Amino acid sequence: MPATLALVAHDAKKDAMVEFAKRHEDKLAAFDLVGTGTTGGRVLEACPSLKLSRLKSGPLGGDQQLGAMIAEGKLQGLIFFVDPLSPMPHDVDVKALMRLATVYDMPMALNPSTADILLRSARLTGLQTTSETPEVGSTAS
Numbered sequence: 001m002p003a004t005l006a007l008v009a010h011d012a013k014k015d016a017m018v019e020f021a022k023r024h025e026d027k028l029a030a031f032d033l034v035g036t037g038t039t040g041g042r043v044l045e046a047c048p049s050l051k052l053s054r055l056k057s058g059p060l061g062g063d064q065q066l067g068a069m070i071a072e073g074k075l076q077g078l079i080f081f082v083d084p085l086s087p088m089p090h091d092v093d094v095k096a097l098m099r100l101a102t103v104y105d106m107p108m109a110l111n112p113s114t115a116d117i118l119l120r121s122a123r124l125t126g127l128q129t130t131s132e133t134p135e136v137g138s139t140a141s
């Protein structure tokens with residue numbers, strides 16, 4: 001079964017996501033893709049051959065839907081082009097998504113150059129994670 005990979009981009013980074021998706025269309029075709037609403041729409045418009053399911057838009061719960069997928073072991077990788085220069089009404093959701101990706105040791109790329117590396121390493125095998133529930137409270141700091 002193909003690994004599931006999420007594509008998300010803030011508004012200022014959506015053109016970069018479209019460019020990324022076009023450049024890697026062949027590699028992305030190996031994954032079941034999922035995207036937040038607007039990002040997913042832009043990617044599908046540019047690359048209609050890709051298998052991509054759209055969730056809600058980020059500010060309306062899309063980031064939280066992705067977080068739930070991580071917690072349930074239904075997501076294996078996250079490419080999230082974040083905009084660090086604009087205030088976001090749903091900043092807490094963005095942080096929560098990144099937090100869960102970190103808790104579950106999920107491959108996560110936050111900018112195009114890291115996403116290039118992630119896809120290169122995932123090309124042949126699909127994204128691998130332990131998909132085990134991490135121990136909570138094992139670190140004191």
Ligand SMILES: O=C(CO)COP(=O)(O)O
Pocket residue numbers: 008009010011035036037038039040056057058059062063090094
């Ligand atoms: O806001 C987002 C991520 O935080 C992305 O949502 P959209 O893809 O719907 O714009």
